[in-house]
Amino acid sequence: MNFSTALKLNDIDDYIAPSLECIKPVKIPTEVGKTKSISIGEDGTYVATNDLGEKYTLSKAKIDLNDCLACSGCITTAETILVSQHSVDSFLDLLKDSTKHEIVMALSPQSLASLTTSLQKRSVSLPSSLIEYFDSELGNSSDGFGMTEVRDICWRLLHSRGVTSQPLLDTTWSRDISLFVAAEEYIKVAKGEANTPILPIITGICPGWVCYAEKTHFKLPPTFNDWDESFLLKHISLVRSPQQMLAGVLKGSVVGRRLYLVFVMPCYDKKLEASRSEFTVFGDVLQKEADLVLGTNEFVSVLEALLKQPSQQLMEDDVTPLFLNSRFLNPMLGDSGSYTSYRHAGSGSGGYAFAVLWHAAQALFDIHLPLNVTDDPRVLTRNLGNHDLQEILLFNSPEDRQTAFANVPVGRTPYRNCGIEPKPLLVFLIANGFRNIQTVVQQLKRAYAKAHSRRTSLREEVAFDYVEIMACPNGCLNGGAQLQSTLADVSRTYFSQNEQDLLNSDESKQLLSKINPSHRQSICYTTYRSIPKIEITNPATLKW
Numbered sequence: 001m002n003f004s005t006a007l008k009l010n011d012i013d014d015y016i017a018p019s020l021e022c023i024k025p026v027k028i029p030t031e032v033g034k035t036k037s038i039s040i041g042e043d044g045t046y047v048a049t050n051d052l053g054e055k056y057t058l059s060k061a062k063i064d065l066n067d068c069l070a071c072s073g074c075i076t077t078a079e080t081i082l083v084s085q086h087s088v089d090s091f092l093d094l095l096k097d098s099t100k101h102e103i104v105m106a107l108s109p110q111s112l113a114s115l116t117t118s119l120q121k122r123s124v125s126l127p128s129s130l131i132e133y134f135d136s137e138l139g140n141s142s143d144g145f146g147m148t149e150v151r152d153i154c155w156r157l158l159h160s161r162g163v164t165s166q167p168l169l170d171t172t173w174s175r176d177i178s179l180f181v182a183a184e185e186y187i188k189v190a191k192g193e194a195n196t197p198i199l200p201i202i203t204g205i206c207p208g209w210v211c212y213a214e215k216t217h218f219k220l221p222p223t224f225n226d227w228d229e230s231f232l233l234k235h236i237s238l239v240r241s242p243q244q245m246l247a248g249v250l251k252g253s254v255v256g257r258r259l260y261l262v263f264v265m266p267c268y269d270k271k272l273e274a275s276r277s278e279f280t281v282f283g284d285v286l287q288k289e290a291d292l293v294l295g296t297n298e299f300v301s302v303l304e305a306l307l308k309q310p311s312q313q314l315m316e317d318d319v320t321p322l323f324l325n326s327r328f329l330n331p332m333l334g335d336s337g338s339y340t341s342y343r344h345a346g347s348g349s350g351g352y353a354f355a356v357l358w359h360a361a362q363a364l365f366d367i368h369l370p371l372n373v374t375d376d377p378r379v380l381t382r383n384l385g386n387h388d389l390q391e392i393l394l395f396n397s398p399e400d401r402q403t404a405f406a407n408v409p410v411g412r413t414p415y416r417n418c419g420i421e422p423k424p425l426l427v428f429l430i431a432n433g434f435r436n437i438q439t440v441v442q443q444l445k446r447a448y449a450k451a452h453s454r455r456t457s458l459r460e461e462v463a464f465d466y467v468e469i470m471a472c473p474n475g476c477l478n479g480g481a482q483l484q485s486t487l488a489d490v491s492r493t494y495f496s497q498n499e500q501d502l503l504n505s506d507e508s509k510q511l512l513s514k515i516n517p518s519h520r521q522s523i524c525y526t527t528y529r530s531i532p533k534i535e536i537t538n539p540a541t542l543k544w
Helices: 067-069 079-084 086-098 109-120 130-141 147-160 170-191 207-217 229-235 242-253 269-275 295-308 323-329 352-365 399-407 434-454 487-495 506-513 517-524
Strands: 033-041 046-050 055-058 103-106 260-264 292-295 378-381 390-393 424-434 466-470
Touching: 079 295, 086 292, 086 506, 103 109, 103 147, 103 352, 103 424, 109 147, 109 260, 130 147, 130 295, 147 295, 170 242, 170 352, 170 399, 170 506, 170 517, 207 229, 207 269, 207 434, 207 466, 229 434, 242 260, 242 517, 260 269, 260 295, 292 295, 292 434, 323 399, 352 390, 352 466, 378 399, 424 434, 424 506
Parallel strands: 103 260, 260 292, 424 466
Antiparallel strands: 033 046, 046 055, 378 390, 390 424
């Protein structure tokens, strides 16, 4: 696996190899009593003796990704486990006996933008064989190609090597649904029609942020004594990410075939998300909704490996009719699997702040904004110290917006904390990178403290109504699994796509139509879990 320059294991001081020093918290059953001693049997088993002299065998500890997600023993995830379970080798091994599965692949637009940019720039990080292949496929179009052409060529290569007979799906379609449901969630909470999550709502589509929130604990003021210390989870949106939304729809709708879903994503943390127990299909065989996640750079390694294999003609029975085409995507894609790429307004992470603000303004205040909400004369944007912490304010009129612009000081202080007029109708925030995540968390803690000391409600003290938050600086376009290209070039490629309203594509409409209303809750939403701090017993107290 080729790591990007953003993160390498040898650059991390707190990395612990799981085979050596990783501590898995094991729950000891209380019925066996207090352990007094431990001995090693001749066969290598560990036998414990309790205070009554009774002996019992200790089970062998095993560590997998679920244990990493449920452990607060170290900050950095045990990536060697992650790599072994979601890797290029795992994917290529799958192809050796692919008859057991119907392989379906989905490509994130951020990954596609990264790959397209590297091909346009003929990046040295790409294998020369891959550049030559794309050149030959593009032909006369090699001087002016974009994401749609690159995706189609990827599909043809996957198809010609017998990897899949299905179209190369786009997580933009499921992001349509995720954005729509996120807006719906916010509006219900703002109107008082739902009490979870609580305002300010913070997006939960970034698994790096979610892992941090689940393992972060703060002591709250006495007013909130009935709340546990992981109060951040009460604010996180319950809406699934595009990856898990698509996985949930496909695994929940296709019956009678064993789908094997492979996602290509810009961030290694998406492997962790796929491994969460919340995203498991319960049936005759226990399986994950998203079976395997590859980083963008790993997908390049897959393409390179496939180029070394001979082209093969799939049997007619394998491709006619295309199984998913006939059930989901026909007639839009047809047999070629081709469609036009598009994007949503807002950030390169998906545009959650823009989409939710657009719908909330209309539903709560009957204000109709353009898709790019910052183009409206009633909307003011502010950088709170850096470009990765951007405040978006909606005012009642263009005049109010102008007055606010003239009165607000330059700096990191959120508008609502400046104590100036006029009051905004809504305040949204886009926060990228852990430095800014810490800022958001500290501001939220201060809001709790103010609500306690002033005997006011939390809603009166919070600086923001909604926060789009990502762990990677600059968001998903700069994910740790992206190829080596400048962020400006990748952004230019991504934003060159046509901007489109939610659920305005035939593909996303068909995908939405496959969600059974009775299963909507389980397919569109998820849950979180507070990870307790580990209390390590001193091994010196045990008698060996």
